[in-house]
Amino acid sequence: MQIYNPIPPVKTMVKIYPHLAFPVDSGVVQDKKLMYLTKEQESFTIWMKSLVFHSKGCTVFDSKGSLIYRVDNYNSKSCGNDVFFMDLCGKVLFTLRHKKLGLFKSWEGYNSTGTKFRLKKNFKILPNGSSSSYKVVMGSLIADDDPRSFYKIVNRGSVFAIKDRSGRLMAEVRNKQSEVSGLDLGRDVMTMVVEPQVDHSLIMGIVIAYNLTKCKL
Template sequence: MVQIHPVQTLPVDSGVREVKSSPYVTTEQESFTIWMRSLVCHSKGCTVYDSKGNLIYRGDNYDSKSCGEVYLMDLYREVLFEFQQSFGLFKSCEGCNSNGTRFRLRKNFKISPRGSSSSYKAVMESSKDDQQSCYKILNHRSVFIIEDGSGRLMAEVKKKQSNVNGLDFGEDVLTMVVEPQVDHSFIMGIVIAYGLLKCKL
């Protein structure tokens, strides 16, 4: 049986406190494993592990029919982002957190050559400083790339490959590589919003 990630438990005292007190901004390139399965029975979602096999995030859709109860949570079930989907003329998904930061993800409707990558745009706003930031999401076949407004690579998501005897994890196990100085909780928020727009969550 193929393991998605090696099981590693956290020490009750030191390890758990370290995860909770650490910021979501990486100081070096970091790799995560995304399993597109919820830990909640009969619910859609995803489960995210860090490179050491520790559970870092949970994404759960408690109402898959209306997509009205979708949350990104940390290890302690604290809600980091709440999501709402809009089904108007231009389908979009909005994520917001308790700090007043919100973003809206929607597809760029431009005519592209057949077989080329599809693109999405995420606009983030903060109620604290009224600043607005834009991000570009490119999806080409099985690779999902997130860039900032200047074109700098922030993260890449693709199907996870096993180096052991060529074993296949399946379509629902992904690798997410986040670049240094990038808030990986925000990146996960974009990944979940994208999954909702693609009806994968």
């Protein structure tokens, strides 16, 4: 499924990237499997605004200021059923779907290659009472306790980290600060730092699902 929408010029972008570089031609990438794999630590900017008029979502830029991802939520409510995570050309990379199993709610992500995940809140009590955590189960969506690969999200205040099951840091998201003044650019602008050899499209899909649990999209 592909969704194409015209991207109108947005003047407020300059507040996030004063020297904004507009989208590069992604067609030059030959190996799509390596297209989203980080070679070194990479930084991305998440702007919690959709480029589609009267639509909720967010826009993602790479470290050079090029638009790389976009998310559009066409539901009337911020935490509706289906949300589409796309590349800059409008190709759907993940479809995020709201699920409810008994008393518990979760978000599931699917893509065309069969990758899927489920994100749900972890109700275990953490040592730090001000923290909360979420579990991301990869692959099988039937048994959450199946010892397969999974990630966990630990949230401490305005910063949250994504780690693998061994505790290795995969990515960290925090409020973005101005390079000139060092001041926060606002709650709707965040920096996502992804560690080397990590699929940043999957990480971004998890970040979207996490924000959807909080009805921020």
